[in-house]
Amino acid sequence: xxxxxxxxxxxxxxxxxxxxxxxxxxxxxxxxxxxxxxxxxxxxxxxxxxxxxxxxxxxxxxxxxxxxxxxxxxxxxxxxxxxxxxxxxxxxxxxxxxxxxxxxxxxxxxxxxxxxxxxxxxxxxxxxxxxxxxxxxxxxxxxxxxxxxxxxxxxxxxxxxxxxxxxxxxxxxxxxxxxxxxxxxxxxxxxxxxxxxxxxxxxxxxxxxxxxxxxxxxxxxxxxxxxxxxxxxxxxxxxxxxxxxxxxxxxxxxxxxxxxxxxxxxxxxxxxxxxxxxxxxxxxxxxxxxxxxxxxxxxxxxxxxxxxxxxxxxxxxxxxxxxxxxxxxxxxxxxxxxxxxxxxxxxxxxxxxxxxxxxxxxxxxxxxxxxxxxxxxxxxxxxxxxxxxxxxxxxxxxxxxxxxxxxxxxxxxxxxxxxxxxxxxxxxxxxxxxxxxxxxxxxxxxxxxxxxxxxxxxxxxxxx
Amino acid sequence: xxxxxxxxxxxxxxxxxxxxxxxxxxxxxxxxxxxxxxxxxxxxxxxxxxxxxxxxxxxxxxxxxxxxxxxxxxxxxxxxxxxxxxxxxxxxxxxxxxxxxx
Numbered sequence: 001x002x003x004x005x006x007x008x009x010x011x012x013x014x015x016x017x018x019x020x021x022x023x024x025x026x027x028x029x030x031x032x033x034x035x036x037x038x039x040x041x042x043x044x045x046x047x048x049x050x051x052x053x054x055x056x057x058x059x060x061x062x063x064x065x066x067x068x069x070x071x072x073x074x075x076x077x078x079x080x081x082x083x084x085x086x087x088x089x090x091x092x093x094x095x096x097x098x099x100x101x102x103x104x105x106x107x108x109x110x111x112x113x114x115x116x117x118x119x120x121x122x123x124x125x126x127x128x129x130x131x132x133x134x135x136x137x138x139x140x141x142x143x144x145x146x147x148x149x150x151x152x153x154x155x156x157x158x159x160x161x162x163x164x165x166x167x168x169x170x171x172x173x174x175x176x177x178x179x180x181x182x183x184x185x186x187x188x189x190x191x192x193x194x195x196x197x198x199x200x201x202x203x204x205x206x207x208x209x210x211x212x213x214x215x216x217x218x219x220x221x222x223x224x225x226x227x228x229x230x231x232x233x234x235x236x237x238x239x240x241x242x243x244x245x246x247x248x249x250x251x252x253x254x255x256x257x258x259x260x261x262x263x264x265x266x267x268x269x270x271x272x273x274x275x276x277x278x279x280x281x282x283x284x285x286x287x288x289x290x291x292x293x294x295x296x297x298x299x300x301x302x303x304x305x306x307x308x309x310x311x312x313x314x315x316x317x318x319x320x321x322x323x324x325x326x327x328x329x330x331x332x333x334x335x336x337x338x339x340x341x342x343x344x345x346x347x348x349x350x351x352x353x354x355x356x357x358x359x360x361x362x363x364x365x366x367x368x369x370x371x372x373x374x375x376x377x378x379x380x381x382x383x384x385x386x387x388x389x390x391x392x393x394x395x396x397x398x399x400x401x402x403x404x405x406x407x408x409x410x411x412x413x414x415x416x417x418x419x420x421x422x423x424x425x426x427x428x429x430x431x432x433x434x435x436x437x438x439x440x441x442x443x444x445x446x447x448x449x450x451x452x453x454x455x456x457x458x459x460x461x462x463x464x
Numbered sequence: 465x466x467x468x469x470x471x472x473x474x475x476x477x478x479x480x481x482x483x484x485x486x487x488x489x490x491x492x493x494x495x496x497x498x499x500x501x502x503x504x505x506x507x508x509x510x511x512x513x514x515x516x517x518x519x520x521x522x523x524x525x526x527x528x529x530x531x532x533x534x535x536x537x538x539x540x541x542x543x544x545x546x547x548x549x550x551x552x553x554x555x556x557x558x559x560x561x562x563x564x565x566x
């Protein structure tokens with residue numbers, strides 16, 4: 001196959017990938033988009049195999065390894081529960097990162113097969129590109145592993161910080177730049193391995209200070225990194241499909257990080273440089289005085305909702321933890337039978353990854369046209385009878401609008417307090433992730449339902 | 465005067481960033497999770513590098529270091545490609561519109 005024809009095919013797969021993302025602009029076109037993505041991938045793999053044209057024993061191994069990886073992937077894809085989506089995505093990111101590192105290593109060891117020169121005499125431009133790809137890939141790999149461990153609960157979600165952390169990161173960053181510089185000068189294999197190892201370390205150090213609820217930003221950021229790593233390798237291999245894809249994924253992740261940061265009213269660097277509630281914030285909450293709360297049970301909640309004309313459901317991470325989405329859907333169905341109008345309000349940072357709540361609700365067969373984003377539903381709280389807050393906390397805290405001292409001041413908030421009554425399903429009065437008390441708990445029109453989200457929802461359904 | 469091919473690739477790269485920017489802003493927020501899983505799958509097109517690494521070179525010794533890394537990368541990328549596209553498909557299949565008859 002001629003190089004030009006090959007390049008055209010790669011361009012076609014690049015375009016198909018663009019269309020795959022474009023399809024996601026609405027749920028109706030999304031499935032077709034995904035199919036186009038699959039076709040794009042098949043073309044890229046197919047023409048690459050044909051272009052190498054080596055169908056000896058190596059090809060057999062290639063197919064075997066492809067099938068091994070493919071069946072592992074397919075198995076995971078079908079078995080994974082929807083609540084585990086965040087850690088799955090983090091895990092997948094780590095694989096892209098590591099794959100980028102491995103490809104860069106191959107290219108470094110055997111530059112001749114990629115037309116990059118010869119071992120010990122690799123083109124400087126290629127060397128810079130592959131070091132970038134390897135380094136970003138390595139950071140993505142270890143960073144995603146840490147994110148995965150935190151999301152999975154194997155590692156505590158609490159931020160890990162120590163004195164001089166930022167200086168250490170800065171130092172390591174400078175070391176990385178120095179290593180690339182000397183690598184270009186000496187072409188030394190040792191330097192290349194050192195570069196990868198230091199990058200692994202940077203990935204770990206970058207993610208450990210970030211707390212559990214900032215994970216939406218971290219996942220999006222790692223998504224972006226995996227894209228830039230792919231683009232770096234794409235430049236090395238002079239491959240258009242890889243360059244286009246890398247740019248797409250890179251900017252996609254960057255936009256998602258931006259949306260998540262905006263949802264918390266924090267700057268990107270604020271999130272990256274360490275979590276909330278890590279140091280000074282926790283001390284404030286310990287001194288809180290006991291205020292009276294209205295404590296309700298499933299009976300009261302059922303009575304309130306049955307007599308309401310409209311109910312807005314506000315799900316949060318707690319719903320995912322309790323796996324309460326199916327129970328919630330049953331409750332909503334029972335309410336609808338009683339003629340109650342029900343809609344769902346989703347805060348941009350609800351859950352542990354962008355769109356987390358939407359997927360869970362979709363899993364429970366909630367039609368997507370009943371689910372609304374913050375800006376589309378926030379005005380409706382004023383006309384709604386009951387707001388049912390299940391597993392959310394900070395995103396409903398009115399203090400974000402009133403108290404400039406509060407760490408969440410300025411964060412966009414669901415105006416739950418404007419509805420006639422608020423039902424709060426929560427296990428205790430403990431503060432949310434930001435470590436601040438929620439004023440809403442003590443309001444006249446709030447009824448606290450202290451229970452597991454799933455059990456309480458099921459009980460309410462029984463009482464309807 | 466001839467233009468370095470690198471400049472062409474750089475142009476593609478920069479333009480693709482802009483395409484990505486506008487396309488991703490048009491993605492509806494409720495599909496942000498499938499967006500992440502599908503970008504994951506497509507970034508595994510890095511497998512093309514792995515394929516070249518593992519298939520090229522002399523045929524007598526198909527398991528030298530560079531090839532081994534190529535094969536490893538193939539496994540990793542394949543997990544991602546199949547896992548990413550299939551889980552996206554599974555998620556997207558769940559997004560349903562309200563039924564009229566209810």
